Amino acid sequence: MSCFPYPRDTDVESIRVPLIARIQYSITGQPDFSDFFKRAVDASHSLASAIQSWLFFGLASEALGQNIRHEEFAGADLDGPHPSIDLRIPEWYWRELKARWDDLDDSLTAAQFETKRTRLKKIYESAQIVVIYIDLLANSLDDNKLTEILLSIHMLLYLVAYVLDSNTLKVTQTTTSSASTKLLKRRMVKNGWCEKRLNFLDASPMFYPAFYFLSSLKPPRINAEDHSSCGSDICLVTSKLSKPLHRTDGCLCEDVVVPVDRVYTIVASGGIPLVRITRSPLGKIELEVVPYTPSFRFIAISHVWGDQQFGSAQNCLPKCQVGYLEEVLSSLPTSMDDWGLREWVAYWRSSRPGKIAPPSRAYEYFWLDSFCIPQAVEHADLRSKAIESMNLIYAAASHTFVFDKGLQALDAGRRPASLTHGGRPTYYSPQDENLLDVVAYIYASNWMGRAWTLQEGILSGRIVFPLHGSLAYLKLLRPHYDGGSARFVKAHSLLQSRTTTQAEDIPLILMTMSCMNANAISQSKTIDARMKQLFYGLESLPTELLFSDCARLGSCTVDAWIPREIAPESFKGKHTLKLGSAGFTFETRKGAQALKFYLLSSAHRSDRFRLLLPDQKDAKSLKYNVEAMQRSNDKQSAAPTNVFCIVVDNEPPERGARFIVNRVVGNKYFLHFDCPLRLTEIDDSESPSDAQQDPKHECGAVSLNGDFIIERSYEPQDLSISRPQNPEQYSDRLIVIGGAICGTINLGDRYLIRAIWGDENSMSTLFYIFYGLYGLKKHQWVERALNAFVHRAWMATYQPDWDPNGPWKWFWKLSNWEPPIPFRTLMEWCCSFVFFVSFETESWSGVGIVMLYWLPLFPKQELMNMYVTSIFMKVVHSFFF
Numbered sequence: 001m002s003c004f005p006y007p008r009d010t011d012v013e014s015i016r017v018p019l020i021a022r023i024q025y026s027i028t029g030q031p032d033f034s035d036f037f038k039r040a041v042d043a044s045h046s047l048a049s050a051i052q053s054w055l056f057f058g059l060a061s062e063a064l065g066q067n068i069r070h071e072e073f074a075g076a077d078l079d080g081p082h083p084s085i086d087l088r089i090p091e092w093y094w095r096e097l098k099a100r101w102d103d104l105d106d107s108l109t110a111a112q113f114e115t116k117r118t119r120l121k122k123i124y125e126s127a128q129i130v131v132i133y134i135d136l137l138a139n140s141l142d143d144n145k146l147t148e149i150l151l152s153i154h155m156l157l158y159l160v161a162y163v164l165d166s167n168t169l170k171v172t173q174t175t176t177s178s179a180s181t182k183l184l185k186r187r188m189v190k191n192g193w194c195e196k197r198l199n200f201l202d203a204s205p206m207f208y209p210a211f212y213f214l215s216s217l218k219p220p221r222i223n224a225e226d227h228s229s230c231g232s233d234i235c236l237v238t239s240k241l242s243k244p245l246h247r248t249d250g251c252l253c254e255d256v257v258v259p260v261d262r263v264y265t266i267v268a269s270g271g272i273p274l275v276r277i278t279r280s281p282l283g284k285i286e287l288e289v290v291p292y293t294p295s296f297r298f299i300a301i302s303h304v305w306g307d308q309q310f311g312s313a314q315n316c317l318p319k320c321q322v323g324y325l326e327e328v329l330s331s332l333p334t335s336m337d338d339w340g341l342r343e344w345v346a347y348w349r350s351s352r353p354g355k356i357a358p359p360s361r362a363y364e365y366f367w368l369d370s371f372c373i374p375q376a377v378e379h380a381d382l383r384s385k386a387i388e389s390m391n392l393i394y395a396a397a398s399h400t401f402v403f404d405k406g407l408q409a410l411d412a413g414r415r416p417a418s419l420t421h422g423g424r425p426t427y428y429s430p431q432d433e434n435l436l437d438v439v440a441y442i443y444a445s446n447w448m449g450r451a452w453t454l455q456e457g458i459l460s461g462r463i464v465f466p467l468h469g470s471l472a473y474l475k476l477l478r479p480h481y482d483g484g485s486a487r488f489v490k491a492h493s494l495l496q497s498r499t500t501t502q503a504e505d506i507p508l509i510l511m512t513m514s515c516m517n518a519n520a521i522s523q524s525k526t527i528d529a530r531m532k533q534l535f536y537g538l539e540s541l542p543t544e545l546l547f548s549d550c551a552r553l554g555s556c557t558v559d560a561w562i563p564r565e566i567a568p569e570s571f572k573g574k575h576t577l578k579l580g581s582a583g584f585t586f587e588t589r590k591g592a593q594a595l596k597f598y599l600l601s602s603a604h605r606s607d608r609f610r611l612l613l614p615d616q617k618d619a620k621s622l623k624y625n626v627e628a629m630q631r632s633n634d635k636q637s638a639a640p641t642n643v644f645c646i647v648v649d650n651e652p653p654e655r656g657a658r659f660i661v662n663r664v665v666g667n668k669y670f671l672h673f674d675c676p677l678r679l680t681e682i683d684d685s686e687s688p689s690d691a692q693q694d695p696k697h698e699c700g701a702v703s704l705n706g707d708f709i710i711e712r713s714y715e716p717q718d719l720s721i722s723r724p725q726n727p728e729q730y731s732d733r734l735i736v737i738g739g740a741i742c743g744t745i746n747l748g749d750r751y752l753i754r755a756i757w758g759d760e761n762s763m764s765t766l767f768y769i770f771y772g773l774y775g776l777k778k779h780q781w782v783e784r785a786l787n788a789f790v791h792r793a794w795m796a797t798y799q800p801d802w803d804p805n806g807p808w809k810w811f812w813k814l815s816n817w818e819p820p821i822p823f824r825t826l827m828e829w830c831c832s833f834v835f836f837v838s839f840e841t842e843s844w845s846g847v848g849i850v851m852l853y854w855l856p857l858f859p860k861q862e863l864m865n866m867y868v869t870s871i872f873m874k875v876v877h878s879f880f881f
Contacts, residue, residue, distance in 0.1 A: 002088035004209045007217040016084035017152045019074050021053040027061050033123045048146040055153045059127050063160045138179035151180040154208040173205035184215040191218045194227040196235040202570040219444040220406030245308045246318050253319040258371040260315050262289040267382045273372045274365040277326045294791040298365040300397035304446045307405040312370040333426035400460035404447040412438050414470040428470040535562050543575035546657040547676050549629045558713040561673030584710040593650050598701035600644040609697040623682040630675045654679035667706035738782050839870040
């Protein structure tokens with residue numbers, strides 16, 4: 001048994017680290033942890049052996065408080081008799097390590113325990129610094145044994161940090177420049193991963209145990225895909241429009257065709273077509289198409305075209321595929337938000353039988369691109385119009401069903417489960433012990449590698465993955481209310497590991513994920529026009545965009561800096577381009593070093609040249625070999641009288657950008673972008689003969705000070721949207737607003753009763769029964785009216801002519817206000833307070849109202865605890881008062 005988990009059904013062998021340590025580490029007689037390293041190197045004459053003796057066994061011994069023999073970690077190598085260590089670390093070490101620190105916590109005083117923990121923390125931090133440095137150094141050593149040993153130390157560091165308290169220790173994460181990370185990436189490519197998919201590490205670094213777990217499984221695929229030729233910048237395996245396959249090889253069933261004329265009519269009128277599967281009197285499967293209205297509950301279907309299940313260029317699918325789709329959709333349980341009287345009665349009477357409730361069939365309507373997007377070439381305009389509404393569709397859907405053939409074949413076991421706490425089982429979920437595998441396989445699936453699915457997943461309120469015999473629900477995705485530029489950087493980073501067959505879709509996806517009105521630019525058909533609107537719609541941008549080697553707009557010299565594809569580099573965020581009335585101004589984050597600008601002495605626009613930069617600390621100039629990253633499609637040419645300047649980044653690898661100085665006004669330099677640069681510093685020890693073998697145009701430079709502005713050619717358009725990405729995320733606010741409205745109406749009701757009848761206490765029991773029914777209906781009326789209003793106002797934000805500064809600006813600002821404490825927590829506190837006050841004052845109607853409100857939303861056990869506490873307080877109060 002091992003400390004860290006490993007995929008259950010994988011044929012990928014675990015990594016076994018060679019045991020080559022020669023010197024035994026002893027925790028006694030060590031004046032300092034770092035002193036052992038020199039003795040280990042002298043004795044073993046091997047860096048890898050010394051590192052294993054010192055950082056692995058030394059840290060393991062110090063953490064456990066006793067000397068560890070190498071043999072205790074060793075096991076038989078699968079390939080022979082050579083001793084090796086399982087990378088996941090034996091489970092006995094974890095048990096003894098945790099037991100030791102639990103015993104110390106119980107037996108020592110707080111000061112004594114903290115002294116021991118502080119000493120181990122210093123050793124931990126020392127080992128962490130060394131292993132990070134050597135991990136970078138190992139790239140040039142080409143020693144696979146050393147890299148595996150470093151990876152094992154990363155795993156041990158994570159384990160020790162977990163025991164010591166990971167909240168106060170910085171745990172090392174994967175970095176694309178470390179040898180350990182590169183080793184695991186090579187392992188993943190060998191196991192069938194696409195190298196481009198691995199770009200997610202730039203945007204989302206992982207802890208080494210999690211990354212090792214991912215590297216130990218093969219992506220869930222049914223169709224054979226060869227990604228061995230893919231690179232980090234492009235995936236050569238693309239999903240093309242193809243004819244859907246039948247469910248079984250021998251099936252010859254007929255196609256079920258959607259009424260395309262009905263689809264055309266709805267799309268042309270600006271509506272959203274929804275489909276329902278019906279049966280004719282003769283039992284034939286038919287498709288009914290209706291326009292979407294806010295009262296409809298529907299399912300959005302997200303799928304991978306390459307799986308050849310639901311992707312069709314003919315607006316039809318085989319009968320067997322439609323039948324399978326109907327079967328899966330009918331098994332989806334009804335969520336609590338959509339419950340009626342029957343569901344509530346079943347909930348109150350629920351126990352937990354062994355079998356789940358029958359299929360709800362609550363969601364009859366669904367949206368599928370093969371049915372609801374016109375596919376015919378002659379209706380390309382309607383097709384574009386339908387695609388423009390996809391962001392609204394996935395955001396308004398009750399659920400999003402994700403069909404990935406590899407995941408549908410994944411057998412993760414099943415157990416009866418409920419969508420409510422303690423409710424009757426209504427569906428089958430994966431077994432608890434398989435949940436980690438399910439999450440990992442979803443992460444590795446083809447669905448996670450497509451650009452459009454990133455938008456679909458983020459916009460959707462509830463995502464469901466059908467597996468083999470079970471349904472896997474993902475938690476509700478709530479957006480972070482960052483600024484548009486921060487969301488753009490995150491979205492850009494996530495798209496680096498995803499692909500799309502239509503390049504012009506990238507701006508739309510970026511805008512939707514950056515909380516911008518993508519419908520405002522969807523009328524522009526070319527990627528150049530969409531990219532220009534996107535970048536001019538953001539108030540600030542990362543300066544690293546200028547340094548990236550990517551394709552750019554070439555139609556206009558002023559806008560030549562705008563990328564027309566996803567840049568491969570990650571953004572650090574120390575420098576930004578701030579959009580103003582004159583253009584984009586360079587700004588530096590507080591505490592960071594400002595970028596340096598230099599005026600070039602030559603007006604020659606060469607691809608390669610030697611640059612002499614003045615050193616700020618020394619009179620001696622710095623020499624660089626400079627390569628201009630000019631693309632073949634760059635059509636702009638410099639005039640003989642042009643003046644060039646460059647900006648140089650502060651962090652390695654040295655990079656920069658070249659600009660044309662268009663005009664100078666005072667200390668303001670107005671620039672036009674030329675191209676990114678790569679700078680390589682020339683060593684002073686280089687011999688003259690070496691320099692003569694590589695002749696370059698030599699150019700001097702003078703430091704410039706002032707304000708530097710990239711001119712703009714386009715009037716910025718405010719495309720920001722102040723709204724959540726899904727209307728379901730208003731639910732907590734609507735509870736508060738609805739309660740306030742109902743309370744106000746109640747006051748008015750009581751005033752009218754007193755004005756008409758005089759004394760409300762003299763009313764008959766029959767009156768109170770009718771008044772109670774009226775109060776229940778009143779809550780329902782208010783809730784429906786609020787939901788309809790919010791849904792209509794939310795849908796209006798997707799219209800091309802929507803104005804973020806319109807008459808409803810105050811409503812969206814109020815709706816998006818996030819209190820320091822979440823609304824759900826505030827409501828729980830409020831309910832608890834009202835419960836205790838009502839119980840103390842013997843207002844049993846108040847206790848009953850709180851109980852009815854509490855049970856569907858919060859755990860029953862907490863309500864029971866409140867009852868016990870209230871009774872205890874009542875007894876104590878009776879003794880003293």
